[in-house]
Amino acid sequence: MIAETVCSAVSAAGLGIAAITAYRKRFLRATRIAAYSLVPLGLVMTGVVEWLADTAFSPVAWAGFGVLGAAWFLFMTTRAVERRRGITGKERKAGEASRTEAIAPAASAPSLGRTARPAARPAAAPRATESGKSGADDFSDIEAILKKHGI
Structure with a gap:
């Protein structure tokens, strides 16, 4: 009963302020206050x-509300533990059985074994004079990537 009275009084006061604001010819502000x-x-x-x-x-x-908070806490805790552990053994075996092998697994694998710096190419041997094998390897990698994506 008290809450309803307070809300009604706040509304009446707000409408009074809106009327004063409208009297000052600030109609947009008065409408917003109302x-x-x-x-x-x-x-x-x-x-x-x-x-x-x-x-x-x-x-x-x-x-x-306390029970809902406890349920939320338990849910989030189990999610964090799942993410920290990763996939369980049963799920890993099921995933391996259903997974198909990529057409060119080495084409998309990161090169962890190589150094960060590319090998220096001798100045006397420009790319145009290299053997055709290097260019064919480049195209075979591109073809493998396109096949992998179904293009």
Whole structure:
């Protein structure tokens, strides 16, 4: 009962401020203030305020919020443990059985064994004079990548 009275008083005060603002010829601001001041009145009329007041002073409702919080905590804890452990043994075996082998597994594998710096090419041997094998290898890698993606 007190919450409804307070909300009604806030709405009445807001509408009064909106009227004063409109009198000062600031109609857009007055309309916005009126809209904000009608929200508490609408909440009272729909019964939301009564429901919130009953919930806020109900020990059963607070216990329910505690149970929901505990459930959320347990859910998040299990998710964190799953991510930390990775995939379990059963899931790994099932994944390996259903996985298909890539057409060119080396084409998309990172080159971990190589050094970060590319090998220096001698100045006397430009790329145009190299053997055709190097160019064919480049195209075979490209073909393998295209086949892998179904193109």
